[in-house]
Amino acid sequence: MIENTAISHAIDYILAHINEPIHVSEIAAHCNFSKHHLSRLFKAETGEGIYEFIKRLKIEQSAFRLKIEQARNITDISGDYGYSSSNYSTAFKQHYDVSPVEFRRTILQKSRINPIFNNASAGWESFEECKRKITIDFLPDYYVVYDRHKGSYRSLSEHWCAFLEKHKAYRTDETLLIERTYDDPNITNTDNCLYDLYMTVPEDSPLERTCYLNGGKFAIYHFEGFVNQIYHALQSIFTVWLPQSGYIIDERYSFDIYRKIDGMYMEIDFCIPIK
Incomplete structure (x- = not known):
């Protein structure tokens, strides 16, 4: 469990501003900590550095948008999270080892496997069933x-x-x-x-x-x-x-x-x- 309430507040700030440029100094001011103290506590509580955490969330939330907004342009989605087209492709491939285009092409099929129970779905519900x-x-x-x-x-x-x-x-x-x-x-x-x-x-x-x-x-x-x-x-x-x-x-x-x-x-x- 994330025990430190200040670190939980820092995560809330990151989640609320994930579509914006986020600087550690802003988060530290929000939590009334110095940058150094916040960074040390954040790593201890979450196991990730604060910059590492922000970068991962931006990439993963953009990946979720690639999955559920199949009709949207990849450049538009990456721009929502502050990336240029070339920077996004590089960062995305570093994280997932595939390009955004390949990820989008395969993610729906991959999502038929439940990673919690490790079983395959027989088929999703139809629009009318939902x-x-x-x-x-x-x-x-x-x-x-x-x-x-x-x-x-x-x-x-x-x-x-x-x-x-x-x-x-x-x-x-x-x-x-x-x-x-x-x-x-x-x-x-x-x-x-x-x-x-x-x-x-x-x-x-x-x-x-x-x-x-x-x-x-x-x-x-x-x-x-x-x-x-x-x-x-x-x-x-x-x-x-x-x-x-x-x-x-x-x-x-x-x-x-x-x-x-x-x-x-x-x-x-x-x-x-x-x-």
Whole structure:
């Protein structure tokens, strides 16, 4: 778990400004640290240097856009993350060992393999199947206590158990359990995935690691099924429904609201920010 709250705030700043030039001095000022002190703490907490982390996120988030926005020009997508065409191709190949063009050509087929369960999907849902499960709605802001982790999604269940045990005194029948996963495990190394666990709490709670989870306009896919079907559903949303829906994914990050958990069976609202 990322224990240091200041480093978590630094990551929040990076995520919020990933489409802009980001300088360590700006992040350090945001966290009220010196550049040297922030860099040392960041490396200790995340296992990555801060510049290394920023560069990786820019490349991987652009790669996700290459995957879900197949009709967009590669140059336009790379420009969104501050790259010129030639610089992007070089940086991309250094990270993935293939060009952006080759990556885009093969990523949809590669994404049929679930890297968490190491099994192949029989086929994604059709646009109509997804559409029947999706509603468009406006969600409120949620006040939450949270833990942040960097590592494999395979550890989610273990971390949820520890998180709920730690905050069990604040859980009621009205409590919402919310999860935010920032990475597609077919794009990001499974050991580098970033994810947050949230639980709604009263705004006057004395807990330290709290924040507002911003609401707004979302496409909400109402999932009912088993854990090993979640990846398949998410891939269907992003690679089938979204490109044909007429909506554009917003800069905000998706999150999932757990509605029911019964062993391996789950009912979850996958909330995709749209505009």
